[in-house]
Amino acid sequence: MEIRATDPESDLARRCLSAFADELRVRFPEGFDDGDLVAARELVPPGGVLLVATADRGTGLACGAVRTIAPATGELRHMWVHPDARGQGLGRRLLGELEAHATTLGLTTLKLGTHAVLTEAVQLYRSAGYAGVEPYGDTPHVHHWFAKQLTQAADAP
16 A cells, blocks of 8 residues: 555546545435545645655555645644555554655644544544644534644654
């Protein structure tokens, strides 16, 4: 399995983001609109990145994005793992890769919001060191707000 930065306009990215949106339409009581997805232009360096995890044949198994929302502050968005790939640590691995990419974009803080029904996401973020914060935006479908200070590559052992 490989996790790599992907053009957010590519077919692979569109398939992953469509699967993400399709799942949220089912899981969110209020539904989900594709208009709530981040614009592709926000998910390319130097302002952001979209990562996609692929299997041997290039099948998209997971995706996640970081976009810059303020100086040195990024937002984690569209984190999704295919149901068949869950429970194997892929979400945690993807989250680590997103954090590493965020530091290369010069971000020192990552924020995120998630829906109350996504209990597995809340658990992942808390276990990865994200702490609850006051709401910071008007992102729809958010009940839990989190943030984490990132360790810069130069600070790492």
